[in-house]
Amino acid sequence: MKAFIHLNGQLKIDKMEEPIAAKGEVVVSLHAAGMNRRDIYIPNRRESAAEPLILGSDGAGIIESIGEGVNKWSIGDEVIINPSLRWFDRSAAPPAGFDILGMPDHGTFAEKIAISAEQIEKKPDNLSMDEASVLALAALTGYRALFTQGQLKNGDTVFIPGAGSGVATYLIQFAKNVGARVIVSSRVEEKRRKALELGADLAIDTSSDWKKELANETVDLIIESVGRATFNRSLEVLKQGGRIVVFGATTEDVIELDLRKFFYGQYQLFGSTMGSREELREMLKHVEKFRVKPVIDKVYRLEDGLEAFRHLENSEQFGKIVLRIKN
Numbered sequence: 548m549k550a551f552i553h554l555n556g557q558l559k560i561d562k563m564e565e566p567i568a569a570k571g572e573v574v575v576s577l578h579a580a581g582m583n584r585r586d587i588y589i590p591n592r593r594e595s596a597a598e599p600l601i602l603g604s605d606g607a608g609i610i611e612s613i614g615e616g617v618n619k620w621s622i623g624d625e626v627i628i629n630p631s632l633r634w635f636d637r638s639a640a641p642p643a644g645f646d647i648l649g650m651p652d653h654g655t656f657a658e659k660i661a662i663s664a665e666q667i668e669k670k671p672d673n674l675s676m677d678e679a680s681v682l683a684l685a686a687l688t689g690y691r692a693l694f695t696q697g698q699l700k701n702g703d704t705v706f707i708p709g710a711g712s713g714v715a716t717y718l719i720q721f722a723k724n725v726g727a728r729v730i731v732s733s734r735v736e737e738k739r740r741k742a743l744e745l746g747a748d749l750a751i752d753t754s755s756d757w758k759k760e761l762a763n764e765t766v767d768l769i770i771e772s773v774g775r776a777t778f779n780r781s782l783e784v785l786k787q788g789g790r791i792v793v794f795g796a797t798t799e800d801v802i803e804l805d806l807r808k809f810f811y812g813q814y815q816l817f818g819s820t821m822g823s824r825e826e827l828r829e830m831l832k833h834v835e836k837f838r839v840k841p842v843i844d845k846v847y848r849l850e851d852g853l854e855a856f857r858h859l860e861n862s863e864q865f866g867k868i869v870l871r872i873k874n
């Protein structure tokens with residue numbers, strides 16, 4: 548079968564062996580796969596590894612075959628892949644054995660995947676295959692960051708730097724659905740406009756003076772994933788005693804932190820990563836209840852995966868990028 552792989556330091560389309568459903572597994576014929584920033588970090592992590600790896604964490608498709616002992620699913624069922632491997636119940640942190648699909652295990656940028664029947668969920672009825680393929684990783688991450696860790700509630704104000712990010716496009720929708728006030732920042736005017744269209748109440752320029760722009764706001768919660776470029780500036784606009792949740796660091800992991808300012812401000816800092824299957828299922832219910840639509844920036848053919856990688860590397864996107872596998 549055709550797959551987009553990493554091998555000997557290179558990204559390319561190649562032929563890989565068709566997977567077979569082992570005991571407890573299903574084979575999903577993938578219609579589309581979703582890209583995440585993680586996919587572009589993996590070549591650096593693997594360097595010149597000589598074993599081919601099919602990249603990709605997200606995907607949607609149809610069950611094509613079923614292994615021994617799988618009773619819950621039938622051939623022809625439309626499903627999405629849950630890339631949060633072996634993390635089933637909501638917990639303070641992922642359990643031992645947790646991994647994200649797409650390294651070390653083969654991922655979704657291929658015509659087929661064999662995966663544990665515990666790692667698939669029914670495709671939401673209101674979503675197309677393309678839309679469903681970009682949902683799981685980013686929307687689950689956003690859901691846990693916002694609700695489990697961030698404890699967002701009706702009437703709160705949440706600030707999200709980096710409105711163009713895939714996760715941010717879910718954060719905006721989820722937060723509006725529960726009655727929060729949503730403020731975003733973006734470096735790009737067009738993305739600020741799109742964030743407002745998506746429901747944000749206020750969109751400010753990332754390079755503006757945030758303390759001035761947000762002087763009349765009371766920010767209860769900040770969801771940070773930009774990293775060094777914005778973390779300290781975010782803290783400066785958080786209300787005293789407010790919460791800040793970090794799940795990513797696109798612009799560098801290491802920052803300087805003024806501890807005195809931090810403890811005087813009584814701030815609360817939370818880490819977050821992906822989420823459990825329990826949270827994924829809650830998120831899927833939320834998506835169906837509020838008719839959430841993933842924001843798709845661009846659809847590429849699997850064969851044009853390299854072009855899609857460049858697009859994501861340059862942070863040109865607003866929302867998610869699809870790799871279409873079947874037409």
Ligand SMILES: NC(=O)c1ccc[n+]([C@@H]2O[C@H](COP(=O)([O-])OP(=O)(O)OC[C@H]3O[C@@H](n4cnc5c(N)ncnc54)[C@H](OP(=O)(O)O)[C@@H]3O)[C@@H](O)[C@H]2O)c1
Binds near residue numbers: 738819820
């Ligand atoms: N821990 C987890 O489980 C988890 C899960 C998903 C993602 N993540 C991480 O979270 C981050 C966001 O993920 P994503 O896939 O949503 O990201 P993404 O789509 O790649 O978007 C990143 C956004 O960061 C902003 N940005 C980039 N460089 C910037 C700079 N120099 N200054 C200010 N803003 C900048 C951009 O927003 P504008 O263009 O709008 O300014 C960009 O759209 C990534 O670091 C990713 O690795 C972690």
